[in-house]
Amino acid sequence: MSPRSSATIRDVAALAGVSHQTVSRVINNNERVAPKTRARVEAAIAELGYQPNAIARFMTEGCTYTLACISPNLTDYTFASIMEGAEMEARRQGYFVISASAPDAQTFAQLVHQLVDSQRTEGLLAINPYIDERYTHLPETVPTVLIGAMARQAKYGAVALDEEFAGRQATQHLVASGHKRITLITGPLVEDCSSERRAGYLSALQAGGITPDPRLVFEGDWSATSGDAAIHHWLDTGTQFSALFAQNDRMAVGAIRALRDAGLHVPEDVSVVGFDDMPLASYFDPPLTTIRQDIFSIGREAARQLIWQIEHPAEPTPKLKIATQLVIRHSTSLYKEVP
Amino acid sequence: MSPRSSATIRDVAALAGVSHQTVSRVINNNERVAPKTRARVEAAIAELGYQPNAIARFMTEGCTYTLACISPNLTDYTFASIMEGAEMEARRQGYFVISASAPDAQTFAQLVHQLVDSQRTEGLLAINPYIDERYTHLPETVPTVLIGAMARQAKYGAVALDEEFAGRQATQHLVASGHKRITLITGPLVEDCSSERRAGYLSALQAGGITPDPRLVFEGDWSATSGDAAIHHWLDTGTQFSALFAQNDRMAVGAIRALRDAGLHVPEDVSVVGFDDMPLASYFDPPLTTIRQDIFSIGREAARQLIWQIEHPAEPTPKLKIATQLVIRHSTSLYKEVP
DNA sequence: ATGAAAGCGCTAACAA
DNA sequence: TTGTTAGCGCTTTCAT
Numbered sequence: 001m002s003p004r005s006s007a008t009i010r011d012v013a014a015l016a017g018v019s020h021q022t023v024s025r026v027i028n029n030n031e032r033v034a035p036k037t038r039a040r041v042e043a044a045i046a047e048l049g050y051q052p053n054a055i056a057r058f059m060t061e062g063c064t065y066t067l068a069c070i071s072p073n074l075t076d077y078t079f080a081s082i083m084e085g086a087e088m089e090a091r092r093q094g095y096f097v098i099s100a101s102a103p104d105a106q107t108f109a110q111l112v113h114q115l116v117d118s119q120r121t122e123g124l125l126a127i128n129p130y131i132d133e134r135y136t137h138l139p140e141t142v143p144t145v146l147i148g149a150m151a152r153q154a155k156y157g158a159v160a161l162d163e164e165f166a167g168r169q170a171t172q173h174l175v176a177s178g179h180k181r182i183t184l185i186t187g188p189l190v191e192d193c194s195s196e197r198r199a200g201y202l203s204a205l206q207a208g209g210i211t212p213d214p215r216l217v218f219e220g221d222w223s224a225t226s227g228d229a230a231i232h233h234w235l236d237t238g239t240q241f242s243a244l245f246a247q248n249d250r251m252a253v254g255a256i257r258a259l260r261d262a263g264l265h266v267p268e269d270v271s272v273v274g275f276d277d278m279p280l281a282s283y284f285d286p287p288l289t290t291i292r293q294d295i296f297s298i299g300r301e302a303a304r305q306l307i308w309q310i311e312h313p314a315e316p317t318p319k320l321k322i323a324t325q326l327v328i329r330h331s332t333s334l335y336k337e338v339p
Numbered sequence: 340m341s342p343r344s345s346a347t348i349r350d351v352a353a354l355a356g357v358s359h360q361t362v363s364r365v366i367n368n369n370e371r372v373a374p375k376t377r378a379r380v381e382a383a384i385a386e387l388g389y390q391p392n393a394i395a396r397f398m399t400e401g402c403t404y405t406l407a408c409i410s411p412n413l414t415d416y417t418f419a420s421i422m423e424g425a426e427m428e429a430r431r432q433g434y435f436v437i438s439a440s441a442p443d444a445q446t447f448a449q450l451v452h453q454l455v456d457s458q459r460t461e462g463l464l465a466i467n468p469y470i471d472e473r474y475t476h477l478p479e480t481v482p483t484v485l486i487g488a489m490a491r492q493a494k495y496g497a498v499a500l501d502e503e504f505a506g507r508q509a510t511q512h513l514v515a516s517g518h519k520r521i522t523l524i525t526g527p528l529v530e531d532c533s534s535e536r537r538a539g540y541l542s543a544l545q546a547g548g549i550t551p552d553p554r555l556v557f558e559g560d561w562s563a564t565s566g567d568a569a570i571h572h573w574l575d576t577g578t579q580f581s582a583l584f585a586q587n588d589r590m591a592v593g594a595i596r597a598l599r600d601a602g603l604h605v606p607e608d609v610s611v612v613g614f615d616d617m618p619l620a621s622y623f624d625p626p627l628t629t630i631r632q633d634i635f636s637i638g639r640e641a642a643r644q645l646i647w648q649i650e651h652p653a654e655p656t657p658k659l660k661i662a663t664q665l666v667i668r669h670s671t672s673l674y675k676e677v678p
Numbered sequence: 679a680t681g682a683a684a685g686c687g688c689t690a691a692c693a694a
Numbered sequence: 695t696t697g698t699t700a701g702c703g704c705t706t707t708c709a710t
Contacts, residue, residue: 008687019697054457055397056687059702074423084413084440096437101423118393224622253622283563283592285624347703358681395703399686
């Protein structure tokens with residue numbers, strides 16, 4: 001590795017004819033330095049193009065002002081929005097964030113070790129830690145905020161949607177429209193959010209006096225293809241239904257495609273509610289009725305909470321639930337008795 | 340800021356009854372240490388849960404093994420994919436990446452200063468540096484790779500699509516299908532990729548013996564709304580056309596929506612080609628014919644190139660063009676004379 | 679094979 | 695107001 005090239009604090013000091021300590025005072029400009037001296041030092045800094053070395057500062061300050069954010073991937077729109085919110089809030093407070101994608105728990109563990117245990121970062125943002133065993137590798141010694149799942153241990157902070165409320169909200173809209181046989185496509189049920197959204201679905205059915213039928217529930221994997229598969233499953237088994245709640249928009253879109261291929265119309269024959277309000281949700285055919293989550297503020301709140309924990313290590317770790325919103329477009333309509 | 344808590348190399352040394360230097364040799368395990376000593380040191384490391392402090396290592400090694408990646412935003416699928424590719428390649432080579440979003444040139448300049456000039460990172464990945472004045476703030480002293488645009492200065496590396504080829508590819512498909520009046524919705528023309536894709540469009544027309552008509556070109560802003568606006572513009576001005584090349588999928592989708600609202604059918608009345616092959620492009624109605632770019636490998640190649648430059652500062656900076664691929668779905672068809 | 683000494687670039691504590 | 699002296703935790707000489 002090539003050595004760093006630029007001028008050090010001592011070079012500046014030599015050129016300005018002062019001690020390096022005076023230069024340090026100037027660059028941390030909260031000290032009392034004689035205006036003349038300051039001017040001389042600043043001239044030297046400019047002449048040499050001097051930049052304080054961040055690493056050396058971290059070394060003496062004992063803080064890197066860097067956060068780690070580990071996500072299953074960087075491309076999912078929801079995850080990316082969370083990271084963008086987190087990054088902007090972090091930066092506002094003088095922190096940067098190293099983002100890394102961990103497809104599996106083992107990679108996650110390795111990343112935690114390299115990024116957090118090595119004291120390279122001051123804290124961890126973990127997106128969706130309960131999709132597999134990754135939650136067993138969460139750091140022990142450093143502030144951590146879980147995103148997209150409530151912390152099962154008290155020591156971690158958390159920011160997540162009110163998933164059950166959201167599931168109820170989506171289902172209620174269908175119930176209120178007169179639908180009785182309402183299907184559900186969940187995400188993988190190992191993920192908390194899937195089962196919580198399902199709990200909301202069940203509670204909305206019960207509130208509407210509808211007895212849940214387990215045959216109307218299909219476990220998908222968030223992909224459009226799995227939405228497609230769900231519809232084929234129900235059609236093949238001759239299952240009757242007039243409405244569908246898909247736990248994300250991708251599965252909803254896949255389902256709509258499969259319905260159309262089967263000659264069914266949305267919303268005339270089947271009403272569909274999605275979840276996420278992803279970009280272009282309003283450009284699908286028909287425009288998607290869906291649950292909107294304020295993902296940007298999830299990231300922002302998570303970063304805010306993490307930095308707060310870093311700077312107030314003794315305080316308890318808060319948990320935050322973010323509300324969702326129903327966006328009604330044209331993929332849902334009132335139930336009409338089939339003749 | 341709370342002081343770092345964990346054990347240092349000297350604590351381990353004291354416990355193992357050796358000098359801290361011996362511990363250093365053990366943790367960098369390429370040195371010659373007596374097996375017995377090594378075992379003792381390793382026991383002490385385990386007992387104390389000792390982790391080498393990454394910052395102190397950076398300090399002495401003069402390298403942080405960290406890259407900076409600045410993008411206009413983190414949520415655009417293309418940008419996110421590039422970052423994911425870059426991050427994975429970087430990690431494979433022992434580097435991490437700090438990603439930051441810069442909505443404007445001023446933020447970009449500030450980020451470059453804080454991340455790169457402070458020697459916190461070893462190099463910079465700049466996504467779309469020519470969308471505004473940000474290219475004037477590129478670092479002078481540190482390896483930099485531009486993504487999504489060919490470098491106008493020799494000192495920067497670059498990875499980008501072969502935009503002109505891609506524009507030709509899309510247009511050629513329409514020409515070959517018999518279309519004569521082919522409209523174009525560009526991105527902002529200040530961005531190189533927009534004008535290069537347009538150059539490809541023009542060259543394909545000319546190769547097909549079609550005289551370009553400037554009234555058939557509309558400058559959009561990458562949003563679905565601007566695709567919509569383009570169609571309205573042409574419809575309002577009574578412009579005749581049977582085909583459209585939109586320089587990204589979002590604008591294509593917006594245009595298709597506007598065409599449908601106007602009672603026109605895709606592809607029967609108007610054939611549409613998009614660009615990007617974004618997720619779910621095959622789930623729109625009709626499934627979108629589009630240009631697929633291998634965005635993941637753009638990020639990977641960019642990171643590879645940057646690290647190569649960091650580790651071989653004397654070598655010239657390469658420029659790389661990535662080929663695209665036409666994906667034919669159902670938004671395009673052969674031209675049919677209107678009766 | 680191991681230890682002692684020096685120093686990376688900076689900040690903090692103490693002197694002058 | 696300014697300079698001197700120590701160190702931060704580690705790696706890299708150079709001795710032993």
